[in-house]
Amino acid sequence: MEALRAKVAQLLKEKAISGFLGLKLEHGHPSPFLFTGEEGLDLLVVSDTRFPLTKLLQRLTSKYPEEKFGVMVRGCDERSLIELHKDNQVNLEHLVTVGVACSQELAQRCGCKVPYPSQFEVGEPATGVEGGGELESIEGMAEDERFNFWMEQFGKCIKCYGCRNSCPLCYCSECTLEDSFLVPPGETPPKAPIFHLIRAFHTVGRCIDCGLCEEACPVGIPLRTIYKKLGQVVSELFGYSPGKEVEGRSPLSFLGEKPFKEQG
């Protein structure tokens, strides 16, 4: 923690950044905060509480494109930054990241394969957690059983938009989930499965599997499992893993020079 504070203090002092987006401990709760001066940095903390910091950063940088910001990044935050960069939503060259390796406990809770960013100032790298969670049991179901399972799950939705709001990669100013033709307003639960499938399709080739959506969902719909499944599909069909490398483009983000796969 001290290492982080010292690093941020130095960056701010040298005016390498105009502000640092991290977590501030207030009334015992860590929450996102933009530190702009050296004072107050004693409240800058590292905690197992997660927020879509990079999503906030995207808002910030689009509002103040001239300023250079620093941001605390965990493994998943860094992966989301890479995808945001490819979508021209942030500019990695215009950012200073300060890495934090997650605790083993958090890695376990997140079911995280790579619980640390490429470089980090704080923490020790924890061992990655393998396995797809509920994925296998859902895949093992018979088709009609699976249909009923999802319809029941989606029937719980209270349309709070928490999944979208917590997603580091949902940055659109106009959201399809609010399109009145596809998702009629004033209906709860929203039409199933379309509401959830629209969102699912929007994660294709972009979802970095941080699990914030599922963590945010107040009714416990296993949303991440759907996006995880699509992640596997994208990896199998196109050999692309979101958030892994700055090079390469997400397969559905361009028309392409050649078709990937022909299907009849």
Added chain:
Amino acid sequence: MRVLAHARGSITKTVIQKGQNQFNPIIIGFLCTWCSYAGADQAGVSRREYPPNILPIRVMCSGRISPHHILKAFQMGADGVLVAGCHLGECHYIRGNYMTAKRIPVVKELLSFMGLSPQRLGLTWVSASEGDRFAAVVREFTEQIRELGPSPLRGVS
């Protein structure tokens, strides 16, 4: 979105074939105007027979068909959706159908994971001169959907 409003109109008029007890599926066909729709026209002009279950919706390019359209069609109770475009390399907009070729397999996987048979979604390439092929594809696809039976989403909303 107008195309879907159109689909809504057609889809409520269930296909009725008198004197037949077999299941008559509702199939939405998204056809690109330059090849597949022209192919359908060709089938008509050359008097090829195919089942009337398909409700064709003409779009400018198969790449214009968003997964949203497909999902909406299923949500509205379509038993099958057939997407048809120009053969690869022949798209009027050069590479529009490459996007189609990338998207559809992913949508299929998504449907399958949701417990909807991926066979309910078809992708095919039909050129403007392939009237015979269009008729054959539609016959085959309709048969396939007939065998699958009504979509579990029928009557959901």
